[in-house]
Amino acid sequence: MSDKLDRALQAIDERTYWSAYPEHPKAYGDDAPEEGEASFQALLGSEFETGQGHDGFTAVDEDSPFGIDLGITYPVTTIDQVIGDAGDAMSSWARVSPRERAETCVAILDALAEDSFTMAHAVMHTTGQSFLMAFQAGGPHALDRALEAVAYAFREQDRIPDPLRWEKPQGSRPPLVIDKEWIVRPRGVAVTIGVSTFPTWNGYPGIFASLATGNPVIIKPHQATVLPLALLVRTAREVLADRGHDPNAIQMIVDPAGERIAKDLVMRPEVGIVDYTGGSAFGTWLEQNVHHADVYTEKAGVNSVILDSVDDIGGVFKNLSVSMTMYSGQMCTTPQNLFVPESGIPSAEGVISYGDAVSGFVSAIDGLLGDDARASAVLGAVKGEATLARIDEAASLGNVLSESRVVANPDFPGATVRTPAIVEVDASDDAYTHEMFGPVIFVVKTSSREASVEHARDAAKKSGAITWLAYSTDHDATERIIDAAVDAGVGVAFNLTGGLFVNQSAAYSDFHVTGANAAGNASLTDSAFVANRFRVVGVRREPKA
């Protein structure tokens, strides 16, 4: 067994810090940045071959928030074709040992790691992430989450014993003797519906969990963010073929420009698994309509910051100014709501009034984003017209504390960059209980510290939530917040004032999404995420007398 898989198995048991793929760009060698950029540039305007059979190339609705012209066309295929090829691949891939499947997955991840700079550019220019975020979250962090899923999938299959003899005593009579073996079989064709903002980080876990358990995977990338998963498919197919496996164990099918094929694809009876990350509407449709396949979703939520009591408010604002603005709030873990009690916030230097707290918070964000170059590095660019439109919508919902402004990106004049709209609403308003994905921050005025917790809980129960960030120096308040978080099924972080931001979820340690509220029905990664992707058929034999 590879050392990497072995070490990952240890990591998911211990959940202490570990990483298999370095997050520092410098770890990849001096030539890597230039080679990666050149390789990305060569893809622009090209016909992208994944290695699948196809009927020419099609334009798609892919666009770049940095305003560059991608112009990449992708292989034309049909649902019949990919489903048929996946079925053929399953008959051989299902018979590969779980160990070799896991090793093959690791080999794919290693090959992807070598191309981390190409992937960084691909993720950056399709999602709008800044280069460093695209490099880390799109590359090594995504690879770590993938390896974590492979480790879970391998561990679960590896628990099934080897063939054995079962002997049941029968008192004075001879025992019942039966030879038993257990055969792991995949569930069926696995479909991954990609997301536009974190296609690899959110896509890899399901893709690799399915592959590692013997299911052939068909990826339908988000129509506006195709390239990152196309790179995965090309690399994975090469590695599969190199190791003597059918490369059709992984395939891609794109929406032709203006068409949407996801519903037809997932409703095929051959499909046994659907993984989805994206908006709630389609995720809920999948949960309610796909009865013939297991459906794993990560949808949307209303994440909250609860300001209860603090030591040093300066450190709080510094941390919040980054976590609430990075990548323009386009992370599923970005806090949207800041709950501030009208009675103010106890601190080491006395009570900070509501007004001072709010103005301090707004100043911290305005300060961080005052300079266009630094703002560009923090904000990245806005992906999608719908997200842009929500800025204006939000401004109409309350008292605008800081207007969204247009930022000029020094490197990409066509980039769509906006600072967040910071809008004050009352806890009695409905506005903040809906997700407003993107650069929108609600400051919610509450009647008390206790009320803040209840409003955060209610919003999470209504609309789902993935993360809470709470600041409290009070033991009872901390316990109350934890109880509410457990009840609402939301992960909670306390008193972050340093270099960790609540948005960040560490592979092998943090469970991403609890699966216990409307933000998603699955968790990255736990046993439940992998254990149903394969089934076990028992074979019993009576030995010859």
Add this chain to the structure above:
Amino acid sequence: MSDKLDRALQAIDERTYWSAYPEHPKAYGDDAPEEGEASFQALLGSEFETGQGHDGFTAVDEDSPFGIDLGITYPVTTIDQVIGDAGDAMSSWARVSPRERAETCVAILDALAEDSFTMAHAVMHTTGQSFLMAFQAGGPHALDRALEAVAYAFREQDRIPDPLRWEKPQGSRPPLVIDKEWIVRPRGVAVTIGVSTFPTWNGYPGIFASLATGNPVIIKPHQATVLPLALLVRTAREVLADRGHDPNAIQMIVDPAGERIAKDLVMRPEVGIVDYTGGSAFGTWLEQNVHHADVYTEKAGVNSVILDSVDDIGGVFKNLSVSMTMYSGQMCTTPQNLFVPESGIPSAEGVISYGDAVSGFVSAIDGLLGDDARASAVLGAVKGEATLARIDEAASLGNVLSESRVVANPDFPGATVRTPAIVEVDASDDAYTHEMFGPVIFVVKTSSREASVEHARDAAKKSGAITWLAYSTDHDATERIIDAAVDAGVGVAFNLTGGLFVNQSAAYSDFHVTGANAAGNASLTDSAFVANRFRVVGVRREPKA
């Protein structure tokens, strides 16, 4: 940790033979049989107290296939009441440690074991099982399956590490340091919808998996088989209270006579888990309509016997005559179809013609059931009018090889006992591809040994299947049958001629139902059966500087 739980954890890893509760009635002491019978007799015609709050007692539609008058009335309660009390119980039961929850479950099982004779009579007289089957399958075997589920549930929760410090190196800067803990929380109120034939064996795994993971359980027994699960509820509540826990962690609600409340109960938003065993219609309704809760089903299937080639046909018929008739075919694992190639069956003594094979099979069954006393011991009694009606329906579907006859039970003159109808059909007929639950056997004439396998596969893919029993002395044929079984998601046993019957599924070793075809979406017991019954909320804290 109790030795029993410890040993069960070992058993689920090893899957070799083990049992925690003796299946021999004599192991329970000389006085146990008489005491158990007296205790059962005392229940007849009584008002059954479960210990729950209630508003009087109601008659139900419970009946005895042995024709005795049960006349037991059960507590009247409402969906609002049990859901409310379950919610209250959850707030404390969820905080009990997984270890104490598991130990409490074991204590409940031990208390049930002490009353095994009472349970045996309760199961016998509600389900129609013979006394010995009711004792074993309703008592110790069910307790073993329950303990298996508790072990799985404990193991899965026990994997979550204790609180720890996570340190991420930051090159030359100080590491990021975060204190992490993970809190296990239940999914919600768990509802078990009971089955009329094996209420404890099929009900306990889901009930105890939910209890062990912190979910309060509400049991809605089958309207015609209430008493066995009522005994469970009473005993479990006593043990819970004795250990200082809220007894409302387990409750029962019955259908008042002529009413059906299951749909209203499961659609309550507080419900997070539904376990169901029973007919396909309601099981499929649950799978398609309950989106707010996890649904675990064991429905129906078309189990098959494939006669490919044999050493000794006599041993084959002897085994089949029991497995295809015991408890009148009312086991979800009973083979319904016997596939016989028209070209006959190769044996050690030459080819046995189709005609000889069929007449030998029919003679073996007729011989076994020729004597009323022995037939009664094998057949038990028929539960439910619908099952009785299927005998006549089956006879109309093909060539009747052996007519169903009325058997007089020497001990219970009012018992409903019928020998199976054995009906010959052609593989081109549709009849045998549907489940005909009860005393119905189809002999299916096929064009070849290979065709038998394909027909069994097609029937399983169409209607689901839990078990295949195959007889083959040929290596290639064996491989072909295994491939088809894996494809169809059906467990398969080969060449049973001794004391093991295909119907029997051993706790800690055999996975019951694969979850990979229409016979059910869950397997007793695997990780997938328990891992989604709880969720994990992560708590991260930045340590004070």
